[in-house]
Amino acid sequence: MKTLPTERALIASLRERLQAQPENLSGRRGAVRLGIGDDCAILRIPRGHEVLLTTDMSLEIIHFRRDWHSPESVGHRCLARGLSDLAAMGARPLAAFLSLALPQELTVPQRGRPTWRDRFFAGLLALARQHAIPLAGGDTAQSPARSGMRADNTRSRNTHVGNIRPDSTGLVMADIVLVGSAPRQRAMLRATAKAGDRIYVTGHLGGAAAELAALAAHPRRFAKAIITSDVSPTRHPHLFPQPRLAVGQALRIRRLATAAIDLSDGLSTDLDHLCEESGLGAVIDAACLPMHPLLGALGAMPLAAMEERLQLALHGGEDYELLFTASPKTRLPRRIAGVPITCIGEMLSCKRGLPRMQLAGSGTRLIPLRSAGWEHYRRR
Ligand SMILES: [Mg+2]
Incomplete structure (x- = not known):
C-alpha cells in the first residue's frame, strides 16, 4: 500500500485491525505470505491451482448514494460484488485488494463519532471476516472536489436517480480486486452449457x-x-x-x-x-x-x-x-x-x-x- 503522509494513520490502524484477524495471519496455512506494509503483497497459490482475478468499481451516484446507503452497506456491497464473481466460477477466495478515493471530510472524525471511512471499512471487513478473506493491500487517495457538478438524470443501477443536489464535495470511488483460486481446468465458465441443459x-x-x-x-x-x-x-x-x-x-x-x-x-x-x-x-x-x-x-x-x-x-x-x-x-x-x-x-x-x-x-x-x-x- 502506498503511504501518503495523511494516510499513514489509516494504514497503521488497518494493519493492526487486519493482523488481529485469523484470516490475515501470514502463517503457513494462509494464502497471504506478506500483506499490507510492503510494496507488494505476496500470495501463495495452492499447488495444482489456477489464479482467478476480478475487479469491480463502486462509484458514488452510479452504484450507490451516500444519502441512501449507509457506509457499512457501501463497504459490504463493494466486496460482495467481487466475491460474487469468484463464486460464479467456483473459486476459493485468497485475498482482496482495495483502492479507495474519498473526499477529505469523510476521513475526519467529528464529535468522537466513527468517520464514514471507518464505517465503510467496518462493513467491508465484516463480510471479509464472514468468508475468511484477508484484505492484503490497496491504495488510498483524496477525491478532488467537484464544484458545480450536477448529478441529475443519472441512474443508480436500475432505478432512476434524480434531483441530487449539486455540491462541492468530491465523490467516493472504491475499486476492489479479488484474487481466488481453483484446481487447474476446473473453474466453471459461461461458455460450456449444452443444448438441453x-x-x-x-x-x-x-x-x-x-x-x-x-x-x-x-x-x-x-x-x-x-x-x-x-x-x-x-x-x-x-x-x-x-x-x-x-x-x-x-x-x-x-x-x-x-x-x-x-x-x-x-x-x-x-x-x-x-x-x-x-x-x-x-x-x-x-x-x-x-x-x-x-x-x-x-x-x-x-x-x-x-x-x-x-x-x-x-x-x-x-x-x-x-x-x-x-x-x-x-x-x-x-x-x-x-x-x-x-x-x-x-x-x-x-x-x-x-x-x-x-x-x-x-x-x-x-x-x-x-x-x-x-x-x-x-x-x-
Ligand atoms: Mg459477474
Missing part, C-alpha cells in the same frame, strides 16, 4: 430491486436501521447481498454444473451473456421463477402488480445469486449449502429467426425475452 438459479430473484425501490421511496427510513451487515440477507438483499461462495464451490467440487454466471446485472442480461458465450438459446418458465418475499412486501406500492413483480425478477439487477446450467441427467438437491435451488428453464440450440431467449408465460405461446437488465453507461 436445465437452467437453475440459487435463492430468490428481484429482492434487490424491490429493496432499492423501497429505499428510493423512503431513504430516511433506512438510514438509521442499516448500520451493520450482521443482518438477514432476506431482509436486505440490496443493502447487504450475500455472495454465494459456498454454493459455487460445491457446484464445482461435485461437478454438478455445466456452466455458470452470477446475477449482477439482472437475470435477462446475465442469461443472455451465458447464451452468447455458449452459442445457445434459452427458454425461461415465468411460473417457476423464485420470487423474493420482498416483492410481495411492496404491497402498497404500484409495483405490486404481478407483471411488475415479474419484470423486477427478470430484469432487476444486483441479486448476486448464481445462475447455472446442468445436464438433465444430473439430479440436483433442493438446497446446496443451505441455499434453495430452483429450475427455471432450459438451454436450446439457436434457431435462425427465433429470439435467443424466450419466456413461457401462462399460455402456450412463447414470447421473446429481451435482455433488459443493467448495462453500464447505457442511457435510458
